[in-house]
């Protein structure tokens with residue numbers, strides 16, 4: 569069963585430039601690229617529709633300037649959209665009062681940005697507890713909560729360090745701890761690992777997935793790195809020139825890219841990292857002798873060694889544990905040598 573929609577954005581626009589609202593209105597809320605150009609306006613976000621479901625990692629991906637940061641800021645109204653609706657838990661944020669909006673942001677939304685934005689004169693403990701202090705939570709309670717999240721992100725023992733005494737990766741862990749301290753329902757991460765070197769970045773991605781396995785947050789994660797997107801995402805929205813050109817699982821994006829632009833991103837991705845057993849199995853085969861079981865949703869990379877080492881195929885089980893097909897060595901080889909391209 570599909571999880572409930574937490575954030576529903578409908579026909580969201582952000583146009584920069586003089587008289588943007590008027591032009592948007594006069595063109596029935598749907599100005600063309602030519603209209604925007606003629607008036608010297610920038611359509612940073614254009615007619616975006618997205619539904620983000622409870623507990624998913626929803627990645628927004630696109631090249632620099634495609635509108636990712638503007639869109640994510642529109643979602644919490646840090647940037648005022650020019651038009652559209654943004655329903656958060658059923659309430660339209662665009663018609664919410666400022667006071668209520670501040671409450672929602674403080675108590676229900678968490679944000680982590682690329683620049684760690686820690687306060688240099690506060691310790692790790694104080695930085696982490698800071699949003700709780702803003703909420704007026706008593707010192708003993710906020711410190712206890714801060715210690716919990718500091719431990720969660722692996723910084724136990726460094727509570728009294730100052731940001732300058734920490735590495736980049738550790739500083740970002742503090743940023744993550746601080747945003748988790750308020751127990752947000754919806755967590756926005758805007759290129760949180762981009763400033764880190766590749767090895768640390770990978771480590772932080774693993775750490776992030778570990779945290780998500782524990783916390784099951786609803787997450788909107790921005791990146792311009794397709795490898796990062798497919799590692800982390802349940803679903804990916806690809807943006808180009810302010811528009812969302814495709815929303816799909818990593819596997820669907822690689823198998824069926826909607827446009828050449830999307831295909832360009834997927835070209836160098838190792839198929840075994842994104843394809844699941846379900847995409848390449850053979851249906852049926854109840855009477856075939858098998859060596860064991862694999863799950864339909866497992867990625868080929870995770871089962872490749874086992875399948876390759878076996879003379880016999882494996883039985884494929886769906887999420888309910890029913891046998892739905894078989895998969896053998898040949899399917900793995902086909903994926904690895906790139907013989908599986910389109911569904």
Ligand SMILES: Nc1ncnc2c1ncn2[C@@H]1O[C@H](COP(=O)(O)OP(=O)(O)OP(=O)(O)O)[C@@H](O)[C@H]1O
Nearest residue numbers: 584610612630631632633634635636637638639792
């Ligand atoms: N305050 C602003 N005024 C005018 N134009 C803006 C403003 N902010 C963003 N833009 C324009 O909107 C477009 C989208 O920018 P945005 O920062 O959202 O892209 P992005 O995909 O997040 O890029 P990056 O990955 O480089 O951060 C760009 O053309 C940018 O120049």
